[in-house]
Amino acid sequence: MTLITGIVKPVSEIKLEPGSTVTIPNISWQEFEKLLEELGEKRSSRIAYSHNTLQIMVSLPEHEITRDLISDIVKTLLKVKVTRYEPFGSTTFKREGMAGIEPDASFYIQNCQRMIGRRRLQPDDPPPDLAIETDVTSKTTIEAYKAIECPEVWVYNKSKLTIYLLEEGEYVTAENSPIFPEVAIAQIITTVVERAWQVGTYQALAEFEAAIA
Template structure:
């Protein structure tokens, strides 16, 4: 008679190559928190958790450049429009017992003043006003953003930018951003990202500044 032996390996020991996505079903909140603690903060992987599903993603290097570039463009837009902000990078945002997600980049704009002195998030802190994802975003990730109630989410994938706005608890794709309503971002941002692969980031951002200089805010 042969007895089956269950082998449990810590998630942190799973070797994932860039571009990999691992989906783990039936993960409860306590397990999710334990996995986050086990994985630590200094890691290349990112997580999304919603409705008992946990996704662990390792971005490709080609995803990093658009993420940084789009984040820089947001800063340029905010500066030109005279608004202050607080960037929170890839902070882990959670709604207890429901969802957790780590954006590629995110910004507090309307709520920037409240977040100036935050070294760690507090339970009653609002979600970021704008989050950015540079990857193919799964339903689990979108569900997590909806649950956490991030009002505006930008997803850059396959050379396209999709702007999602939270409407009655669900994301609806929009051609414009409420934060920058006069800027045709879904047209300009993909052009600038593609340009950066040809001429470099500095030249691409200079071209972006030249374009928006001609637009009234």
């Protein structure tokens, strides 16, 4: 369910059902910053802001399960490659005056060393090397990722993983991820996620880890 509305009450008082999205147009950057402060950090909703449009989304339980599973797959593959990473979850990434976005999950890989020990993002910090969305991603969401210049975004929707790579300021879809060029990551994730719905997350991950050992 998607609702487009003007602000008539404090955003923190808006109650959204799981799976709902509220879209609020004509929001300035200053208003966006105030709304973020009002919403606080301890909340179940996520936000996307671009072109003066704010979206507030509340995920369904199935999206939370899928998010965690895909994150575990990424971590497992990075460990196999002996590649260091820093997971930043649903951190709010912003580009001053333009956009803000909270992924379902995010990772610093190429920029891992720089982000070790970082408790709060600094204005000159880079965007995450990988952002993951496990829900229907709107134009506002994609535009926000483009504005913060996130180099790679994965969108898992309807049992399919789509890989978006930023090239010359625009996203293009790709068959493979530069982070995992040696594996068919889209096929792996789809297979493991679907397997998890059949046998449970623990068993699906155990089978996956055994297969790549």
